[in-house]
Amino acid sequence: MSKVVENWLYSKEHEWVEVLGENRVRVGITDFAQNQLGDLVFVEIPQVGDEVTADETMGTVESVKAVSDLFSPVSGKVVEVNGELEDSPEVINSDAYGQGWMIVIELSNPDELSGLLTAGQYAAFVEEE
Amino acid sequence: MGNNKEKELIFEMSKKGRVAYSLSECDVPEVALDSVFPAEYLRQTPAELPEVSELDLMRHYTELSNRNIGIDTTFYPLGSCTMKYNPKINEDVARYAGFAKIHPYQAEETLQGALQVLYDLQTELCEITGMDEVSLQPAAGAQGEWTALMMIRAYHESRGExxxxxxxxxxxxxxxxxxVAVAxxxxxxxxxxxQGNVNLDELRKAVGPKTAALMLTNPSTLGLxxxxxxxxAKIVHEAGGMLYYDGANTNAILGITRPGDMGFDVVHLNMHKTFTGPHGGGGPGAGPIGCKKELVPFLPRPKVVKDGETYRLDYDIPQSIGRVKAYYGNFGILLRTFVYIRANGPVGLRRVSEEAVLNANYMMRKLAPYYDLAYDRVCKHEFVLSGRRQKxxxxxxLDIAKRLLDFGYHPPTIYFPLIVDECMMIEPTETESKETMDKFIDVxxxxxxxxxxxxxxxxxxxHTTVVSRLDEVTAARKPVLRYRKALQEQAALQEEGSKVNEGVNV
Amino acid sequence: MNYRYLPTTPEDKAEMLSFLGIESVEELFADIPESVRFKGSLQIPAALSEPDTVRHFTKLARKNVDASEYAYFLGAGIYDHYIPSTVNHVISRSEFYTAYTPYQPEISQGELQAIFEFQTMICELSGMEVANSSMYDGATAFAEAANLAVGGASGKNVVVSKAVHPEAREILQVNAKGQGYEVIEVDCKGGVTDLAALESAVNENTAAVMVQYPNFFGAVEDLVSIEKIAHKQKGLFVVSSNPLALGVLQPPGAYNADIVVGEVQPLGIQMQLGGPSCGYFAVKEKLMRKIPGRIVGQTTDQEGKRGFVLTLQAREQHIRREKATSNICSNQALNALAASVAMSALGKTGVQEMARLNVQKTQYAIREIAKLADYSLVHHNPVFNEFVVKAPKAVAEVNRELLKRKIVGGYDLGCDYPELAGHMLLAVTEARTKEEIDALVQGLEEIGRG
Incomplete structure (x- = not known):
């Protein structure tokens, strides 16, 4: 069973979204996703200042023998990135909801949040997968 | 496999003053290098290549070879790779000075023997595949694929489609x-x-006015x-598409059926599989393509042609997609495969495929009680088992594959094709005896x-190899892709100071 | 005829058929529709015995002129060089040449370590941080460098000097068509890239500036100036380089090149009609995860012992599939091994000495040809082991006459550069003796007069 954090939001592409207030959200991949991917060896995420669009690719995560796209759950501007991931992508495996966070986005369209899944909905969605 | 101590790198054997080469003294009057080149172009720091004696060098590479296995070492049933015996006469012929020491740009009249080899090989591959023309230029199967797709693209464009x-x-x-992407x-x-066949309903839905081609491996990667x-062929052609034959599995059909007769318009061959070009530890290979007449105008240039009794290179192909590889393909590999075709002739080639298929079916049925069959039907030159039961x-x-190493075998191909869970693809080839197969089956x-x-x-x-399972995760996370003398020495110093070094980044 | 590669005896066959419960092998092909079955016998020549094979191919080989009897002054990308005897002995070990790609590292440590050493040697010579396990040849490696630089982005171009090997440029054009980018070619001036033309060709959509060093005419390009032009916009600086020349010349890495590629043939690989040879591909560390092809990395096993594996595989075509910008899925392992043995045999001092000999012999030939009234040297930039000579007659005619003197003459530049009709590109490697160079000069003189 993979973990979810109550009160956070989730996308069907297995990203989590933590609302930080003031139109800002923190984004990462879920515990389920890191488990499916296995040991991560490299992460490519946007840079501060980049614009991201909901449901479009914003980077990639690589395990030894697979590479997967990251899809942005929301649209907006990247205002903070987790620099630690460049050297230590393994923190996503060990702490997907904490140290393994990826970027902070300043939302351009906060309404998009309502289209995301709740923790309960996401848990049910993962169950089906 | 010899001792299982760590093997030093050739750089670690290096000692200043040792040499393993012998160049003639300069027999022309010398000039100062800085009178030839401005000083800023002269190399400042020499490349740190090793300094070893000739015996050191031979011992080093001999030990490396002892840490490797080839077809001459052991049974190598690697599915989809056709690891058949590589005849020794092929190697001898490829080393004749008249083939090894010839330059691609010397005059055609001084290359008649080499051009004849290429021309005859082209002609014979046309016959074997049922195609109208063959280009030997692509360096490998993947390059052949891309070349053929570029030709298909040019063909459709030429028709305004x-x-x-x-x-x-x-x-x-x-x-x-x-x-497809790079084309x-x-x-x-x-x-x-x-049953492992193409889903015809899906194919019918997928074809249409956008269809450029269908790429098919037949027998498929399931060995079926x-x-x-x-x-x-009918569905694809009626939709206006081309039918592409991925020749990875040609070893099953020599003299039995031909891509051209099956309706294929273009084909690539992996000469290092079916026709015994040695795999070389990963290459070089050769990936010629053959095509039907509609695609002939788009073949890469140059082509080898015969005018009367003279062979020459023809560059005058106005609609050609151009060149995909320098010079005329991997001649040295093509030559080896041509020697192989000569050693077999039509009767031998047909026997090759018959016996490859017989061997595969024999092994499949012998193993069926112990491992699950992915598809329970007659196979061609290879078959797919599933390790579901063992899982x-x-x-x-993966564990089963690694366990085979302890018995001295190269394992089968694993986890491919992707659609079979825990799969294991076994291709015995025709060059293995029944005794060899029986022993492997027992294991x-x-x-x-x-x-x-x-x-x-x-x-x-x-349990018996020179190294145990390797840490691929760290290899990819913190890549160490080369040796660095300076860093290595620094690391040694640090270790002396009882400080553990965390590995050297590139 | 005996078939020595087929061990199955009639008894073996009978036993296997009986086990399968069938009468004949034919039944195993029942799934092939009758309408596509091949009837009759393939129309190819009958099998040859081993002695007849030797006879047949010896005869064919003798129809070629080869470098064991002729003095080659022909280069243009493929050269007649010294190959240490050790090379053939190592690559003839069947543990190497009959092995597959090292996908099972536990039983492929030899190949993997050899490639790791090859990568290191290429980094050392090119002055770069990371090299892959090799490419098909120098020309395709060049095109792959452009593909990497463009990276699938739309609306991009690459700017290429016309002093790059014509075949490499032609292959680049085919790649560009495939991946949808533009190739802008820049003229030469005096046998090197025209810097003013280069500067004006580069724009904000330029993904790479690509030159050859030494270039196709043998000349050393001004990499300092070209690097500035390349990096003024965001493009990558790509240099194709003969690795042997880097025994004497500053490596492209020292000029801040982003990608260095080239043809390894001068180091231990037979000419064999130009293939198979071996390309190399080296990059700065920042491009490490974008490099095409295979890469070997160092790691440890469960007991902490050093070992080697194929790594960074997520870059590779079979994983990227539709998103790939390269479809290469092999390397030229055996030729990379040949080159490694040659580089190890030559070593730190030998590679410098061999490179220096190329320069000395070439300089001698230049001085002697300069004395000939009917020939002229048209370029005046420093060269490594090739140079351009204007001949008084058609190059093909000069070469025909030289051939009678057991000399294989230079490359006819008129084939690729109409403005250089009647010009030949001569290569003088360390393999040429003074006597041979003198014979060439004398031959040219006589042919010029005749």
Whole structure:
């Protein structure tokens, strides 16, 4: 069973979204996703200042023998990135909801949040997968 | 496999003052290098290449060879790779000075022997595949794929048609969609039916005015002949698409059926598989392509042609896609395969495929009681087993493969094709004797018993190789892709100071 | 005829058929529709015995002129060089040449370590941080460098000097067509890239500036100036370089090149009609995860012992599939091994000495040809082991006459550069003796007069 954090939001592409207030959200991949991917060896995420669009690719995560796209759950501007991931992508495996966070986005369209899944909905969605 | 101590790198054997070369003294009056080149162009720091004696060098590479296995070492049933015996006479011929020491740009009249080899090989591959013309230029199967797709693209464009989609079954090798992408086309994937054939309903839905081609491996990567090939050809051609033959599995059909007769318009061959070009530890190979007359105008240039009794290179092909590889293809490899075709003739080649298929069916039926068959039907030159049963007992196909190493075998191909769970693809080839196959079958049966009785011995395999399982995760996370003398010395110093070094980044 | 590669005896066959419960092998092909079955016998020549094979191919080989009897002054990308005897002995070990790609590292440590050493040697010579396990040849490696630089982005171009090997440029054009980018070619001036033309060709859509060093005419390009032009926009600086020349010349890495590629043939690989040879591909560390092809990395096993594996595989075509920007899925392992043995045999001092000998012999030939009234040297930039000579007659005619003197003459530049009709590109490697160079000069003189 993979973990979810109550009160956070989730996308069907297995990203989590933590609302930080003031139109800002923190984004990462879920515990389920890191488990499916296995040991991560490299992460490519946007840079501060980049614009991201909901449901479009914003980077990639690589395990030894697979590479997967990251899809942005929301649209907006990247205002903070987790620099630690460049050297230590393994923190996503060990702490997907904490140290393994990826970027902070300043939302351009906060309404998009309502289209995301709740923790309960996401848990049910993962169950089906 | 010899001792299992760490093997030093050749750089670590280096000692200033040792040499393993012998160049003649300069016999012309010398000038100062800085009178030839401005000082800023002269190399400041020499490249840190090793300094070893000739015996050191031979011992080093001999020890490396002892840490490797080839077909001459052991049975190598690596599915889809056709690891058949590599005849020694091929190697001898490739080393004749008249073939090894010739330059691609010397005058055609001084290359008549080499051009004849290429011309005759082209002609004979046309006959073997049922195609109208062959180009020997592509350096490998993947390059052949891309070349053929570029030709297909040029063909459709020449007719004013905008066809951009290439249909690829889900059993295809990952290279197919990659080749499609680098040819600027897009892949449409279709699934297979429960017999491992192309799902015809999906194919009918997938074809249309955008269809450029269907790429098909036949026999498929499951080792199964596509029974509906006639219908498939009809569907693709009626939609205006081209039918592409991925020749990875040609070893099953020599003299039995030909891509041209099955309705294929273009084909690539892996000469290092079917025709004994040695695999060389990963290359060089050769990936000629053959095509029907509609595609001939688009073949790469130059072509080798025969005018009367003279062979020459023809560059005058106005609609050619151009050149895909320098010079005329991997001549040295093509020559070896031509020697092989000569050693077999029509009778031998047919026997090759008959016996490759007989061997595969024999092994498949012998192993069927112990491992699950992915598809329970007659196979061609290879077959796919599934380790589902073993997985339930906690042993993965990877573990079984590693356990085979302890018995001195190269394992089969594993985890490909992607559509079969825990799969293991076995291709014995025709050059293996019944005794060799029987011994290997016994070992696989023994391992199946170990899985039931003592799974740990399989899970922890290999036990006898020079290294145990390697840490691929760290290799990819913190890549160390080269040796660095300075860093290495620094690391040694740090270690002396009892400080553990965390590894050297590139 | 005996078939020595087929061990199955009639008894073996009978036993296997009986086990399968069938009468004949034919039944195993019942799934092939009758309408597509091949009837009759393939129309190819009958099998040859081993002695007849030797006879047949010896005869064919003798129809070629080869470098064991002729003095080659022909280069243009493929050269007649010294190959240490050790090379052939190592690559003839069947543990190497009959092995597959090292996908099972436990039983492929030899190949993997050899490639790791090859990568290191290429990094050392090119002055770069990371090299892959090799490419098909120098020309395709060049095109792959452009593919990497463009990276699938739309609306991009690459700017290429016309002093790059014509075949490499032609292959680049085919790649560009495939991946949808533009190739802008820049003229030469005096045998090197025209810097003013280069500067004006580069724009904000330029993904790479690509030159050859030494270039196709043998000349050393001004990499300092070209690097500035390349990096003024965001493009990558790509240099194709003969690795032997880097025994004496500053490596492209020292000029801040982003990608260095080239043809390894001068180091231990037979000419064999130009293939198979071996390309190399080296990059700065920042491009490490974008490099095409295979890469070997160092790691440890469960007991902490050093070992080697194929790594960074997520870049590779069979995983990227539709997103791939390269479809290469092999390397030229055996030729990379040949080159490694040659580089180890030559070593730190030998590679410098061999490079220096190329320069000395070439300079001698230049001085002697300069004395000939009917020939002229048209370029005046420093060269490594090739140079351009204007001949008084058609190059093909000069070469025909030289051939009678057991000399294989230079490359006819008129084939690729109409403005250089009547010009030949001569290569003088360390393999040429003074006597041979003198014979060439004398031959040219006589042919010029005749």
């Amino acid at each position: 905008n066809r951009t989609q290439v249909i690829v079954p889900d059993t295809a090798h990952g290279t197919n969609p990659a080749s 600027g086309l897009e892949t449409v994937t279709i699934s297979s039916d429960d 002949f596509e029974e509906n090939i006639v219908e498939i 339930k007992l906690g042993v993965r196909t 696989l049966i023994e391992i199946a018993k170990e899985v039931e009785e003592n799974p740990a011995i399989v899970q922890e395999a290999p």
